[in-house]
Amino acid sequence: MLKPSRQAYVPFVSVENMMRLVLHIGIEKMMVDLVTEIEADFKRWPLFDKTPRVASHSDIGVIELMPTSDGQTYGFKYVNGHPSNTKQGLQTVTAFGLLADVATGYPLMLSEMTILTALRTAATSAMAAKWLAPRDSKVMAMIGNGAQAEFQALAMKAVCGIEEVRLYDIDPAATAKCVRNLEGRGLNVVPCKTAEEAMQGAQIITTCTADKQYATILTDNMIGSGVHINAVGGDCPGKTELHKDILLRSDVFVEYPEQTRIEGEIQQMPADFPVTELWQVIAGQAEGRRDARQITLFDSVGFAIEDFSALRYVHSRLKDSGRYQDLDMIADPDEPRDLFGMVLRAQQSEVASPTKPASATAV
Amino acid sequence: MLKPSRQAYVPFVSVENMMRLVLHIGIEKMMVDLVTEIEADFKRWPLFDKTPRVASHSDIGVIELMPTSDGQTYGFKYVNGHPSNTKQGLQTVTAFGLLADVATGYPLMLSEMTILTALRTAATSAMAAKWLAPRDSKVMAMIGNGAQAEFQALAMKAVCGIEEVRLYDIDPAATAKCVRNLEGRGLNVVPCKTAEEAMQGAQIITTCTADKQYATILTDNMIGSGVHINAVGGDCPGKTELHKDILLRSDVFVEYPEQTRIEGEIQQMPADFPVTELWQVIAGQAEGRRDARQITLFDSVGFAIEDFSALRYVHSRLKDSGRYQDLDMIADPDEPRDLFGMVLRAQQSEVASPTKPASATAV
Numbered sequence: 001m002l003k004p005s006r007q008a009y010v011p012f013v014s015v016e017n018m019m020r021l022v023l024h025i026g027i028e029k030m031m032v033d034l035v036t037e038i039e040a041d042f043k044r045w046p047l048f049d050k051t052p053r054v055a056s057h058s059d060i061g062v063i064e065l066m067p068t069s070d071g072q073t074y075g076f077k078y079v080n081g082h083p084s085n086t087k088q089g090l091q092t093v094t095a096f097g098l099l100a101d102v103a104t105g106y107p108l109m110l111s112e113m114t115i116l117t118a119l120r121t122a123a124t125s126a127m128a129a130k131w132l133a134p135r136d137s138k139v140m141a142m143i144g145n146g147a148q149a150e151f152q153a154l155a156m157k158a159v160c161g162i163e164e165v166r167l168y169d170i171d172p173a174a175t176a177k178c179v180r181n182l183e184g185r186g187l188n189v190v191p192c193k194t195a196e197e198a199m200q201g202a203q204i205i206t207t208c209t210a211d212k213q214y215a216t217i218l219t220d221n222m223i224g225s226g227v228h229i230n231a232v233g234g235d236c237p238g239k240t241e242l243h244k245d246i247l248l249r250s251d252v253f254v255e256y257p258e259q260t261r262i263e264g265e266i267q268q269m270p271a272d273f274p275v276t277e278l279w280q281v282i283a284g285q286a287e288g289r290r291d292a293r294q295i296t297l298f299d300s301v302g303f304a305i306e307d308f309s310a311l312r313y314v315h316s317r318l319k320d321s322g323r324y325q326d327l328d329m330i331a332d333p334d335e336p337r338d339l340f341g342m343v344l345r346a347q348q349s350e351v352a353s354p355t356k357p358a359s360a361t362a363v
Numbered sequence: 364m365l366k367p368s369r370q371a372y373v374p375f376v377s378v379e380n381m382m383r384l385v386l387h388i389g390i391e392k393m394m395v396d397l398v399t400e401i402e403a404d405f406k407r408w409p410l411f412d413k414t415p416r417v418a419s420h421s422d423i424g425v426i427e428l429m430p431t432s433d434g435q436t437y438g439f440k441y442v443n444g445h446p447s448n449t450k451q452g453l454q455t456v457t458a459f460g461l462l463a464d465v466a467t468g469y470p471l472m473l474s475e476m477t478i479l480t481a482l483r484t485a486a487t488s489a490m491a492a493k494w495l496a497p498r499d500s501k502v503m504a505m506i507g508n509g510a511q512a513e514f515q516a517l518a519m520k521a522v523c524g525i526e527e528v529r530l531y532d533i534d535p536a537a538t539a540k541c542v543r544n545l546e547g548r549g550l551n552v553v554p555c556k557t558a559e560e561a562m563q564g565a566q567i568i569t570t571c572t573a574d575k576q577y578a579t580i581l582t583d584n585m586i587g588s589g590v591h592i593n594a595v596g597g598d599c600p601g602k603t604e605l606h607k608d609i610l611l612r613s614d615v616f617v618e619y620p621e622q623t624r625i626e627g628e629i630q631q632m633p634a635d636f637p638v639t640e641l642w643q644v645i646a647g648q649a650e651g652r653r654d655a656r657q658i659t660l661f662d663s664v665g666f667a668i669e670d671f672s673a674l675r676y677v678h679s680r681l682k683d684s685g686r687y688q689d690l691d692m693i694a695d696p697d698e699p700r701d702l703f704g705m706v707l708r709a710q711q712s713e714v715a716s717p718t719k720p721a722s723a724t725a726v
Contacts, residue, residue, distance in 0.1 A: 104443070
């Protein structure tokens with residue numbers, strides 16, 4: 001078969017290559033870089049095509065497509081959410097994403113995004129804390145020590161200067177795993193027996209639990225003044241972590257109100273509950289933290305622009321790192337109108353070299 | 364690095380492997396098989412999740428995501444439409460698609476869909492003609508001899524028994540290409556100098572031109588009674604091929620009225636213009652052709668369920684054919700909550716085997 005031209009190939013970042021890329025750059029450096037990218041995109045927020053995510057729900061989970069575009073580059077993420085997957089040894093959330101050129105519609109890169117989503121979620125939390133948390137925050141409480149916990153801890157260290165992480169989970173095995181993984185990374189890691197204990201002395205409180213039903217991980221009497229709450233786990237309809245009294249005492253910051261009112265902590269509140277869009281704080285159009293006694297709350301649900309920023313960052317590092325494969329994904333006939341002729345020519349070469357292995361396309 | 368488990372891999376059908384699969388099965392056999400699959404899915408039409416396609420428009424094109432689900436399997440197609448691409452030697456339309464398991468959200472197969480879309484579009488046309496065209500149709504006029512023409516001709520031969528194809532295109536080079544490609548395939552191929560000449564004696568008239576603006580490829584005086592029109596090219600807002608007087612004399616059949624009223628020939632008509640849904644004809648719930656003098660018109664725009672049927676067909680042939688690669692696309696930690704630990708272990712193995720090539724993942 002004739003070798004396809006350059007434009008037939010789409011660079012693909014596998015799970016293995018993503019891990020190698022993360023380790024090559026360094027997790028903390030990558031968190032700092034991702035915050036830079038996401039901040040840059042949040043500053044030009046009005047420019048983006050903000051299509052709502054397209055969800056396909058079933059009894060036991062959801063599959064979503066999250067597209068966006070800045071007019072030059074298009075990106076989308078495929079992501080599922082299946083809480084019962086862990087019982088079968090599968091991930092609750094898996095994801096992959098694509099960038100494409102708006103001018104031609106041709107894909108630019110396909111990438112795993114399970115790891116990348118974990119990174120961008122933590123980077124977005126750290127970015128919000130950078131703009132909203134009390135000055136010189138040194139201690140974070142991490143309530144929920146699952147798949148996202150270590151990423152949150154290291155992002156807060158790298159971006160906000162957090163020195164101590166206090167861990168709590170209803171499952172002590174999750175906390176033990178987290179302690180093990182964070183060993184020797186320059187953080188003072190303190191496993192705790194209760195959420196209250198974990199919050200002692202913390203300026204930043206991050207909740208990231210996997211409960212599917214309306215849960216109350218934090219009640220109002222647990223929260224003192226002058227803290228920043230980073231609510232990561234309440235991220236779909238029916239899934240919340242905070243008692244609504246906390247929301248009433250807090251100034252709430254969100255990514256995209258239309259989406260957060262359905263999926264975030266504020267789904268518990270009336271439709272006109274006041275929120276501030278985080279991008280406006282970063283762009284200098286809205287106030288962040290006003291005083292030391294204020295409770296700020298980032299009601300994080302994850303937005304397509306963050307995935308876009310993360311994909312663009314990975315794409316920008318591809319050529320240097322070489323950590324990708326080329327996928328023969330785009331049919332590229334010599335003459336655009338002659339798709340059929342391209343298939344015919346494959347036949348001629350099939351006859352000419354019948355022993356050529358069928359799966360030798362990746363280079 | 365530890366070898367990922369089976370569930371980390373997603374079978375990928377490259378362009379090369381799709382061509383080999385098509386040639387292995389045979390184009391005509393594949394058309395017949397695809398009609399069987401699409402008919403089976405059209406018969407259970409009400410069961411499908413019929414989300415509208417999600418379009419991202421720019422000045423010069425569109426990128427769309429087309430998802431659907433039958434409750435067990437989820438599928439989506441990425442497809443672009445950029446008419447000016449041909450000037451740069453690029454395809455107007457490229458596509459790829461994915462199947463996933465609704466129960467877990469895990470991808471089942473990633474596939475090129477530029478070639479597969481051409482096949483399913485032709486198969487859908489032939490399916491419509493099978494149910495709507497005059498009995499014993501032997502002659503088809505093919506107006507527009509671009510990338511879709513040969514696929515339409517062979518689908519009509521294989522599925523409807525067409526013996527003669529009469530070709531017309533404003534560009535004689537396109538017709539010449541089509542004549543060349545159809546040589547020796549058991550069809551009587553007649554190049555024509557005008558659309559009128561092409562339609563002489565034809566029971567089936569297929570229009571598939573690439574004009575972007577409202578065009579009038581066929582006017583009312585060109586169409587006699589007792590024909591079936593297969594209008595493939597009018598498939599997005601602002602793009603039509605038939606004069607509206609033809610629509611007034613025809614019984615119009617569509618895939619999904621909500622979509623066709625925006626994208627199809629009937630965008631020229633009022634919102635209550637009567638149409639019949641093709642799936643209802645196939646399921647025995649609506650009448651197809653009533654008499655020999657009737658003009659039937661399939662206003663084809665392409666629908667997600669057809670892509671779903673085609674992807675499922677390819678997936679069903681994977682194990683036998685072996686024509687796929689495994690992509691390391693799903694992060695699969697030994698312990699689902701330990702995504703971070705998986706990345707750490709990659710580091711240990713990175714140190715242990717620093718010379719391992721970075722792009723050796725595909726098997």
